[in-house]
Amino acid sequence: xxxxxxxxxxxxxxxxxxxxxxxxxxxxxxxxxxxxxxxxxxxxxxxxxxxxxxxxxxxxxxxxxxxxxxxxxxxxxxxxxxxxxxxxxxxxxxxxxxxxxxxxxxxxxxxxxxxxxxxxxxxxxxxxxxxxxxxxxxxxxxxxxxxxxxxxxxxxxxxxxxxxxxxxxxxxxxxxxxxxxxxxxxxxxxxxxxxxxxxxxxxxxxxxxxxxxxxxxxxxxxxxxxxxxxxxxxxxxxxxxxxxxxxxxxxxxxxxxxxxxxxxxxxxxxxxxxxxxxxxxxxxxxxxxxxxxxxxxxxxxxxxxxxxxxxxxxxxxxxxxxxxxxxxxxxxxxxxxxxxxxxxxxxxxxxxxxxxxxxxxxxxxxxxxxxxxxxxxxxxxxxxxxxxxxxxxxxxxxxxxxxxxxxxxxxxxxxxxxxxxxxxxxxxxxxxxxxxxxxxx
Amino acid sequence: xxxxxxxxxxxxxxxxxxxxxxxxxxxxxxxxxxxxxxxxxxxxxxxxxxxxxxxxxxxxxxxxxxxxxxxxxxxxxxxxxxxxxxxxxxxxxxxxxxxxxxxxxxxxxxxxxxxxxxxxxxxxxxxxxxxxxxxxxxxxxxxxxxxxxxxxxxxxxxxxxxxxxxxxxxxxxxxxxxxxxxxxxxxxxxxxxxxxxxxxxxxxxxxxxxxxxxxxxxxxxxxxxxxxxxxxxxxxxxxxxxxxxxxxxxxxxxxxxxxxxxxxxxxxxxxxxxxxxxxxxxxxxxxxxxxxxxxxxxxxxxxxxxxxxxxxxxxxxxxxxxxxxxxxxxxxxxxxxxxxxxxxxxxxxxxxxxxxxxxxxxxxxxxxxxxxxxxxxxxxxxxxxxxxxxxxxxxxxxxxxxxxxxxxxxxxxxxxxxxxxxxxxxxxxxxxxxxxxxxxxxxxxxxxxxxxxxxxxxxxxxxxxxxxxxxxxxxxxxxx
Numbered sequence: 001x002x003x004x005x006x007x008x009x010x011x012x013x014x015x016x017x018x019x020x021x022x023x024x025x026x027x028x029x030x031x032x033x034x035x036x037x038x039x040x041x042x043x044x045x046x047x048x049x050x051x052x053x054x055x056x057x058x059x060x061x062x063x064x065x066x067x068x069x070x071x072x073x074x075x076x077x078x079x080x081x082x083x084x085x086x087x088x089x090x091x092x093x094x095x096x097x098x099x100x101x102x103x104x105x106x107x108x109x110x111x112x113x114x115x116x117x118x119x120x121x122x123x124x125x126x127x128x129x130x131x132x133x134x135x136x137x138x139x140x141x142x143x144x145x146x147x148x149x150x151x152x153x154x155x156x157x158x159x160x161x162x163x164x165x166x167x168x169x170x171x172x173x174x175x176x177x178x179x180x181x182x183x184x185x186x187x188x189x190x191x192x193x194x195x196x197x198x199x200x201x202x203x204x205x206x207x208x209x210x211x212x213x214x215x216x217x218x219x220x221x222x223x224x225x226x227x228x229x230x231x232x233x234x235x236x237x238x239x240x241x242x243x244x245x246x247x248x249x250x251x252x253x254x255x256x257x258x259x260x261x262x263x264x265x266x267x268x269x270x271x272x273x274x275x276x277x278x279x280x281x282x283x284x285x286x287x288x289x290x291x292x293x294x295x296x297x298x299x300x301x302x303x304x305x306x307x308x309x310x311x312x313x314x315x316x317x318x319x320x321x322x323x324x325x326x327x328x329x330x331x332x333x334x335x336x337x338x339x340x341x342x343x344x345x346x347x348x349x350x351x352x353x354x355x356x357x358x359x360x361x362x363x364x365x366x367x368x369x370x371x372x373x374x375x376x377x378x379x380x381x382x383x384x385x386x387x388x389x390x391x392x393x394x395x396x397x398x399x400x401x402x403x404x405x406x407x408x409x410x411x412x413x414x415x416x417x418x419x420x421x422x423x424x425x426x427x428x429x430x431x432x433x434x435x436x437x438x439x440x441x
Numbered sequence: 442x443x444x445x446x447x448x449x450x451x452x453x454x455x456x457x458x459x460x461x462x463x464x465x466x467x468x469x470x471x472x473x474x475x476x477x478x479x480x481x482x483x484x485x486x487x488x489x490x491x492x493x494x495x496x497x498x499x500x501x502x503x504x505x506x507x508x509x510x511x512x513x514x515x516x517x518x519x520x521x522x523x524x525x526x527x528x529x530x531x532x533x534x535x536x537x538x539x540x541x542x543x544x545x546x547x548x549x550x551x552x553x554x555x556x557x558x559x560x561x562x563x564x565x566x567x568x569x570x571x572x573x574x575x576x577x578x579x580x581x582x583x584x585x586x587x588x589x590x591x592x593x594x595x596x597x598x599x600x601x602x603x604x605x606x607x608x609x610x611x612x613x614x615x616x617x618x619x620x621x622x623x624x625x626x627x628x629x630x631x632x633x634x635x636x637x638x639x640x641x642x643x644x645x646x647x648x649x650x651x652x653x654x655x656x657x658x659x660x661x662x663x664x665x666x667x668x669x670x671x672x673x674x675x676x677x678x679x680x681x682x683x684x685x686x687x688x689x690x691x692x693x694x695x696x697x698x699x700x701x702x703x704x705x706x707x708x709x710x711x712x713x714x715x716x717x718x719x720x721x722x723x724x725x726x727x728x729x730x731x732x733x734x735x736x737x738x739x740x741x742x743x744x745x746x747x748x749x750x751x752x753x754x755x756x757x758x759x760x761x762x763x764x765x766x767x768x769x770x771x772x773x774x775x776x777x778x779x780x781x782x783x784x785x786x787x788x789x790x791x792x793x794x795x796x797x798x799x800x801x802x803x804x805x806x807x808x809x810x811x812x813x814x815x816x817x818x819x820x821x822x823x824x825x826x827x828x829x830x831x832x833x834x835x836x837x838x839x840x841x842x843x844x845x846x847x848x849x850x851x852x853x854x855x856x857x858x859x860x861x862x863x864x865x866x867x868x869x870x871x872x873x874x875x876x877x878x879x880x881x882x883x884x885x886x887x888x889x890x891x892x893x894x895x896x897x898x899x900x901x902x903x904x905x906x907x908x909x910x911x912x913x914x915x916x917x918x919x920x921x
Contacts, residue, residue, distance in 0.1 A: 054511065336838070336839070339838070349850065351850050351851075351852070351853050351855075352853050353853050354820050354851070354852055354853050355820070356851070356853070357849065357850065357851045358848070358849065358850040358851075359847070359848070359849050360848040360849075360850075360859075361845070361846060361847050361848065362844075362846060362859070362861070363843075363844060363845050363846070364833075364842070364843060364844045364861060364863060365513070365841070365843045366833070366835070366841055366842045366843065366863050367839075367840075367841045368835075368838055369835035369836070369837055369838045369840065369865045370838070370865055371835070371863060371864065371865070372862075372863075372864050373862070373863040373864070374860070374861060374862040374863070375844075375859075375860070375861050376858075376859065376860040376861075377846070377848055377857075377858075377859040377860075378856070378857060378858050378859070379818070379848065379850035379855070379856065379857040380855075380856040380857070380858075381853060381854065381856065
């Protein structure tokens with residue numbers, strides 16, 4: 001059933017693609033061009049997803065897909081703020097509107113290497129991987145990215161390398177002269193027995209016109225590798241961010257992911273998919289969000305247990321104010337032979353305004369019998385007794401409420417193992433709660 | 442593992458106990474669905490013009506609608522034109538039990554339902570729906586004394602058209618879903634109950650449904666109205682004879698509770714589930730919905746689902762009145778190739794509304810058991826409260842248990858809690874019982890019964906016994 005959105009921007013994109021305008025990068029391999037063409041045909045058929053699509057039931061892209069969005073290839077902008085994190089000892093990589101900015105980036109420590117677009121395309125072992133981890137099928141937003149992306153970077157962690165210094169990939173989006181569409185992607189390969197930390201921050205500044213960003217991250221985590229990934233979102237208003245992340249986990253690998261959104265982003269959609277292909281893997285997912293005004297944040301996670309003895313643990317917590325809207329959709333699949341699976345999932349929401357909406361859908365699909373799976377989801381308010389306790393000690397109601405919200409979210413933040421990151425996110429949390437127009441019901 | 446295999450086999454081969462069909466002459470309409478079918482049914486039942494129009498409107502909607510595509514199983518091929526839409530036992534107008542076909546009585550006896558003195562003494566009024574037409578109604582007069590109307594739907598249309606017209610289709614509109622539309626177009630008969638103001642119905646009202654005539658889908662329509670301050674407990678139970686061809690059952694149940702009224706609706710469903718390869722079996726696509734229309738009203742659904750090859754059923758409550766409350770208690774047991782997709786919708790519209798959902802799924806063999814539910818708190822539903830618990834138990838490594846809960850909150854003073862767990866019967870639990878001299882089979886039965894207890898406890902006495910029997914029969918040889 002075709003129920004897509006085929007608007008002016010859709011026509012604009014399809015025209016551009018069909019006229020072969022700069023959709024092929026220099027040195028692009030034939031197989032990649034083939035994948036692009038296939039992805040384009042998928043996108044062309046499906047169009048942009050609408051709320052009739054079950055996966056987009058609660059999120060409408062209509063407001064994000066402005067008619068006058070333009071797809072520009074040249075992203076050579078200069079930035080002043082590269083969004084460094086205070087006291088964080090990390091190697092810094094800066095991507096400006098998706099494009100690598102060497103003059104702002106640091107050299108990487110031993111064991112981990114970075115490749116920008118042309119280097120990736122010249123290296124067949126990377127070029128072949130592109131769009132082979134995340135494959136389209138029925139996701140038109142993923143297909144859109146595959147068809148149109150112009151920048152791709154690769155982070156490669158060498159076999160047996162233990163990289164102690166985190167890599168901070170700073171995604172910066174800056175000055176635009178017209179509404180802009182930015183599709184780009186990243187590939188992370190963690191070879192056997194390696195361990196590395198990747199911190200990704202998403203930051204936008206002086207965005208005058210709406211910015212529609214499509215970001216795809218593919219990750220291949222090999223046997224016994226450990227990969228810590230953090231996503232911290234500080235995008236500003238008028239930014240619409242759609243991310244698709246596909247992670248393959250081989251035997252005994254560990255992936256920790258945190259997904260923190262304490263920003264002013266207008267619309268944020270994360271599709272985080274984890275395919276547990278090998279046995280004995282571990283996956284820990286953390287998420288936190290505070291939404292104000294008419295912000296819309298939609299987190300879709302999918303953990304696909306394909307092999308036995310895999311453990312996953314997921315905690316997402318959020319606070320909703322004003323007329324914001326949060327969507328949580330956590331899927332856990334346990335395939336037929338994935339015995340001894342342990343999967344836990346939790347989503348807690350503080351709903352503090354009558355105009356705000358929470359849609360939570362924790363979903364389990366289990367085809368094996370020797371499993372322990374559970375999920376919990378709550379929508380509630382502050383504990384009156386806690387509030388009273390604070391007020392009884394001379395703390396004003398407003399401040400007390402903020403403190404409770406802060407501690408609610410801090411339960412997630414405190415699990416970030418890097419102290420500087422904890423400080424940074426706590427400060428973001430503080431700032432978000434201090435913003436002037438914050439009214440608490 | 443070999444033991445498991447053995448057990449699975451014994452489980453799979455324990456045949457349907459109530460599989461038999463009764464030979465009674467029935468009047469059958471040739472298969473097919475068009476306006477003429479509907480005019481025929483309507484004329485047969487001597488219905489007023491407005492009801493015929495209602496049916497025709499529903500048929501029109503039915504033709505406009507597409508088959509649902511959101512389920513997580515393959516939708517069976519269904520030819521609506523190959524179904525016969527009217528079947529009625531030829532003998533009618535009976536004054537006493539003696540006149541009832543002895544064969545029919547025997548059938549009921551086999552099912553453990555007796556229309557004789559014993560039943561009367563036990564205080565149950567049974568409105569027996571044998572295929573599509575009510576054959577006999579007991580206790581009607583006694584109920585009439587206190588003003589309770591309990592009769593077949595056809596009778597209600599003739600005798601109380603104003604009530605039927607006022608409430609029919611108000612909870613489940615004709616275009617609600619494909620099967621509700623089909624039912625609205627072709628419903629043959631069903632039950633109707635009206636409890637007047639302030640009356641506490643002194644006995645459990647109960648109906649038995651049976652599918653009997655070959656190839657006749659059954660389209661029951663049930664309407665229960667509890668007027669201000671009244672209380673009624675309604676029981677519904679069904680078993681069906683063994684069949685090779687799939688039979689469709691698309692019933693619609695509507696409950697309406699006005700101010701301070703309470704309706705308790707209990708179901709035990711044990712229709713033919715198909716053989717161990719999933720051949721045959723009843724498709725049970727039912728739309729059940731209640732509305733707490735008045736303030737302080739309450740609707741409670743309790744169901745035990747063990748039969749049908751596919752069950753598709755979401756007894757829901759619309760909590761419109763302030764301080765109203767809704768409950769849903771369910772045990773669904775599936776084995777062989779059965780599919781049960783069941784759950785509830787709790788729509789909170791009024792202030793201080795409460796809902797509670799307890800769903801227990803047990804899947805064995807190659808079956809799939811899903812909970813699909815919605816809890817929606819609208820922005821005016823201040824101080825509303827929901828608690829949901831859905832647990833799944835897996836017996837065997839080829840079955841599936843799924844949960845699809847939709848949770849929606851739009852109000853800042855309401856609390857919604859949802860929790861779900863999935864696990865198999867713990868080896869330690871079985872071991873514990875083994876140690877105390879209880880063999881594995883009994884141990885499993887004990888554990889499952891304990892697991893389902895919370896729901897079984899909510900059933901009226903008569904049903905609780907039957908339900909426990911059902912669970913035990915279904916678990917026969919299912920030791921893991």
